[in-house]
Amino acid sequence: MTARHTMIDSPLGELTLVADGDALTGVYFRQHWHPPAANALGECVGSAADDLLGRTAEQLNEYLAGERTRFDLPIALVGEMRRRRIWDRLVGIGYGQTKTYGELAEELADGTTAYEVGQAVGRNPLSIVVPCHRVVGKDGALTGYAGGLKRKRFLLELEAPAPALAGKLF
Numbered sequence: 001m002t003a004r005h006t007m008i009d010s011p012l013g014e015l016t017l018v019a020d021g022d023a024l025t026g027v028y029f030r031q032h033w034h035p036p037a038a039n040a041l042g043e044c045v046g047s048a049a050d051d052l053l054g055r056t057a058e059q060l061n062e063y064l065a066g067e068r069t070r071f072d073l074p075i076a077l078v079g080e081m082r083r084r085r086i087w088d089r090l091v092g093i094g095y096g097q098t099k100t101y102g103e104l105a106e107e108l109a110d111g112t113t114a115y116e117v118g119q120a121v122g123r124n125p126l127s128i129v130v131p132c133h134r135v136v137g138k139d140g141a142l143t144g145y146a147g148g149l150k151r152k153r154f155l156l157e158l159e160a161p162a163p164a165l166a167g168k169l170f
Helices: 052-065 081-091 101-108 114-121 148-159 161-167
Strands: 001-006 015-021 023-027
Touching: 001 052, 015 052, 081 101, 081 114, 081 148, 114 148
Parallel strands: none
Antiparallel strands: 001 015, 015 023
16 A cells, blocks of 8 residues: 545644555644645545544544543654654653653763754654654743644643642642
């Protein structure tokens, strides 16, 4: 099978899901900072007509409804080796946890700077599924997000433990 895509509605707005062969290769927001070229999307198919895109839509809807904490989907992170090393680190950031760009740079232990980590995180092709929203600035500050800070805040609040949210209400 070749590249194909579908679009779904979500609480975060329209999402474009992209697959190639047996792997999910992209989850993009409308007005994403670094969208793929139109010719890289492949044919537009209905999510119900494609098993992988259908499962992706279902799992995203469950996650965004607070019913799922991890994704069980075959993924392929397509990009430069340096970026893929950083994206692989994102997968290890657990639900409800965050790391800073600096912490990820330190983990790489190869001279990569926090700025370089930020550049790679901003080009993550699998938003939400590969949780780049869990990367925050120094001291937990919200910083850029390819889908916009409003969406990043939504995702972090969705994952926030109940006691943490309760403390913010009073």
